[in-house]
Amino acid sequence: MMRGLWVALAGLVPGAAGAACAPFAFEGMPYTVCEVRAGEDLRLFLEGPDGVYGSFRAVNAALAAEGKQLGFAMNAGMYHRDLSPVGLYVEDGREVTRLVTRDGPGNFGLLPNGVFCVGEGFAVVESRAFAKAGRACRYATQSGPMLVIDGELHPKLIPDSPSVYVRNGVGVSADGQTAWFAISDRAVNFDSFARMFRNGLGARDALYLDGSISRLYAPELGRSDFGFSMGPIVGTVVPKE
Template sequence: MLRLAAMFALLLPQVAGATSCDTVRFEGSSFTMCEVGTGEDLRLFHAGPSGPLGSFSAVNTALAAEGKTLGFAMNAGMYHPDRAPVGLFIEQGTEQSAIVTAEGPGNFGLLPNGVFCIGDRFRVVESRAFAANPPACRFATQSGPMLVLGGQLHPRLIPDSDSTYIRNGVGVSADGARAVFVISNDQVNFHRFARFFRDALGLPDALYFDGKISRLYAPALRRNDFGFAMGPMVGTVINRN
């Protein structure tokens, strides 16, 4: 079920030009997806002059100076207690945090993990392959595990796992022209979440962003999820008027 805070989204105004988002069902579970094309202004956000932004409203406040606002947004990668990104983070072409290629604890270290890259096209690249031959990225965030890689599910995902959470992530089309951001509205395990990208959306590569704290800002759906302060975020930028 949707987290309680999302109920307050009914108070949000519609925003012209906001990214198209839809809610669909797959194997009895509800998912909301927002699709972005390469022609849209998609950015990653983390910090401002005073430190980590932490919320969708803080991003919108920062964008207001440009006469811009978010078309949609979601959290986009794991972070340390001080909200610093875990692993690679590139913002406006500048590396803010280095890539991590070693296996480690938790979901992030469940290799293979990967990098979502925003450049001339969208890419989800396995982390060690990225480190060996990094593409040009205006923005990039590392997370893990990979959900789908080359059309294959991560080998350690368990079909009947009872570890279920609200989860979010991103998948990209084979030609890199589309990125589809997904949040589950019901608690699901990794296997079902990964199969949604591969089997329902037909996307060959997909990366997990996070669970438990997963949140979505989608004015087109009158939705704004609240919660603890976030680390990296991703979203489209549109004109305010």
């Protein structure tokens, strides 16, 4: 991890449980990055007894019954009109939707795409390799395209692409002990976003989660983005203050 980001994160909430989020600049572009370490309570959320959560507020309301709350959260992958996940989705060891390995239209189908997996540590794995490996995940979400694959940028990313959006994604350290969740605070293209993960954060593998609808919940930054209802949400769970 870049020393500047480590200092920013460590100084933001010293000793706090759950992800630490901080501003991060790369090549003149502003981002917000939330770091999660293996062993923290990182979960995926889709629906409760009343249906799809759809918002950070609804997840927090459900966690309140456990005396807990979100430490941070963001949208966790693409979804259909009914808010159901596109591709693999695993929650607390239960497979809700199946892995998709075929190519197709849109960003999800821009192969290689991948899976973010939470097990003993963290992993971002190319989807077809994931299918062959049969990796066990307590939580998993599939999205695409991959941004960084074994230290290399996705081969179809275009450096000067005019297609820019606010985007969010997740990158994982080589040892699988750290996951970085990042959202751009201005519109960026895929290539810039991927290089931020690889060159700025040192991620060995990184996965695009979504764009244009990307939102972040980071209470220590006074941030709780709102908008249309979301499908899958990823976040840390901490004791309620």
